[in-house]
Amino acid sequence: MDESFGAAVRARFDIVSFDPRGVGGSVPALTCEPAEAEAEAEGAEAEGAEAEETSEEASDAVAPLYPRTEADRSAAASGARTAAEDCEEHSGPILRHVGTEDAARDLDVLRAALGERELTYLGWSYGTSLGTSYAEQFPRRVRAMVLDGAIDPSLDWRQRVISQSAGFRRSVDDYAEQCAEIAGDSCPGVSPQEIRALIERLYQRAEREPLPVAEDSTYAEYGGMDATAVLDAVSMAMYTPEDQWEPLSEALREADQGDATKLGALDDEEETEEKTEDPGTAEEEQEEQKEQEEDETPEPPADNSDAALTAVNCLDVPHPRSLSPYWDALATADQAAGVYGTAGVTAELTCRDWPSGGRSPHRVEAEGVPPVLVVGTTGDPSTPYAEAVSLAEQFPQGMLLTYEGLGHTAYGRGGACVTAKVDAYLVKRERVRPGATC
Numbered sequence: 001m002d003e004s005f006g007a008a009v010r011a012r013f014d015i016v017s018f019d020p021r022g023v024g025g026s027v028p029a030l031t032c033e034p035a036e037a038e039a040e041a042e043g044a045e046a047e048g049a050e051a052e053e054t055s056e057e058a059s060d061a062v063a064p065l066y067p068r069t070e071a072d073r074s075a076a077a078s079g080a081r082t083a084a085e086d087c088e089e090h091s092g093p094i095l096r097h098v099g100t101e102d103a104a105r106d107l108d109v110l111r112a113a114l115g116e117r118e119l120t121y122l123g124w125s126y127g128t129s130l131g132t133s134y135a136e137q138f139p140r141r142v143r144a145m146v147l148d149g150a151i152d153p154s155l156d157w158r159q160r161v162i163s164q165s166a167g168f169r170r171s172v173d174d175y176a177e178q179c180a181e182i183a184g185d186s187c188p189g190v191s192p193q194e195i196r197a198l199i200e201r202l203y204q205r206a207e208r209e210p211l212p213v214a215e216d217s218t219y220a221e222y223g224g225m226d227a228t229a230v231l232d233a234v235s236m237a238m239y240t241p242e243d244q245w246e247p248l249s250e251a252l253r254e255a256d257q258g259d260a261t262k263l264g265a266l267d268d269e270e271e272t273e274e275k276t277e278d279p280g281t282a283e284e285e286q287e288e289q290k291e292q293e294e295d296e297t298p299e300p301p302a303d304n305s306d307a308a309l310t311a312v313n314c315l316d317v318p319h320p321r322s323l324s325p326y327w328d329a330l331a332t333a334d335q336a337a338g339v340y341g342t343a344g345v346t347a348e349l350t351c352r353d354w355p356s357g358g359r360s361p362h363r364v365e366a367e368g369v370p371p372v373l374v375v376g377t378t379g380d381p382s383t384p385y386a387e388a389v390s391l392a393e394q395f396p397q398g399m400l401l402t403y404e405g406l407g408h409t410a411y412g413r414g415g416a417c418v419t420a421k422v423d424a425y426l427v428k429r430e431r432v433r434p435g436a437t438c
Helices: 007-012 036-045 049-060 070-097 100-113 126-137 157-186 192-208 227-236 241-256 269-276 282-294 305-316 324-337 339-353 385-394 416-428
Strands: 119-124 142-148 373-379 399-406
Touching: 007 416, 070 305, 070 339, 100 119, 100 126, 100 305, 119 126, 119 416, 126 142, 126 305, 142 416, 157 192, 157 227, 157 241, 157 324, 157 339, 157 373, 157 399, 192 227, 192 241, 227 241, 227 339, 305 339, 324 339, 373 385, 373 416, 385 399, 399 416
Parallel strands: 119 142, 142 373, 373 399
Antiparallel strands: none
16 A cells, blocks of 8 residues: 555655445444355255256356346346345445445544544545545545545436446547557457457357356356456456556457456456465475464455445435336446446446435535545546546635546556655645646
8 A cells, every 4th residue: 555655645644544334354344245154054055956956047147238128127136136135134234334424424533543633635436435525524624635536426326327337438448449559469459449349249258158267267156257247357457457458468368269267367366376376395384374373463354345335335326216217227328338338227226225325416515625636547447537527626626637547546556747746735735736737
């Protein structure tokens, strides 16, 4: 984390982070999965012929990226309802209390506990929502605030889906157009047209039948990668082109040749670590085990980021309870962003059966807050640049720093220009001039 901050900021501040309520090491933590003992009991019951039959049925039920038929839509709604019920069953009462307004109040408790009269804050991505909420609730306790990769609080659920999914579609087009510049010979086609055609071909294949993977793949138990999994893998690789476009290219080529194992493992850090770890001798393994036993440092918390993101999104943004608004949104989403849009609408179905929060779309109300710096990346897939422009306009004395580049967020990966301007603001509260660009 510290490496993401410039030298001037590291010298001036103690950098403090925390797990928001329900996330990571917080107790209780959100989960949409059964406890270990419960999972083992369920697994034992599922053994034998019944398990094989269930596995075959799961592999046959391939979810389309654009549910057009009544059967497809019914299956999508049913799956979303089951997901929401699982989260409510296993998370318990905390599920209703993990919204951004709650987390912002926790942030003020953290400020007070640290003995700080004012908060100096930098938030990336969802952290911009957290920062915005803090500024609205405690405007006079803000010393300086940077919001990088902005989320516009004035958008409703449908507008958010279209904004983000259009961002991913543009980023995949950027990948096709600029692959050779970043990934070199790894690119899965010699032209942008070839790359786009390959990705579309994989989506179509995965809608007919899951793409095959190795037996040790995470997706093996599902019979392979369905179209949604393929789209998710491609979309996630848009976040950091400098790191992800080369392995994505290799994975796409192998998937097109019949093996989607690498595509399914793009975000599997554990698998990467296992492949690069030296096997070691038996004596070394025994010594390492002894050190682990003597080390009282607790195990890192389980990654529940997916559950947390769903919970916060559903609580923060009101969603329709009936199905028709989702189906009505499909055509518009398709026109704006293709399968990225229709898949995005379908993903929102989980929120239909979620406990509702108290927030609603609104423009920022933070009278008395000092100038806030919003950083926007022109080629950001997840938080499109237009949302940064809008958020900066909504803050009193809001400032916008534009990073002309690809990928998600800018500070820490956008070069010396971004670092210098953000650091000068955080340390000395130097204002960024209108039209500032890096």
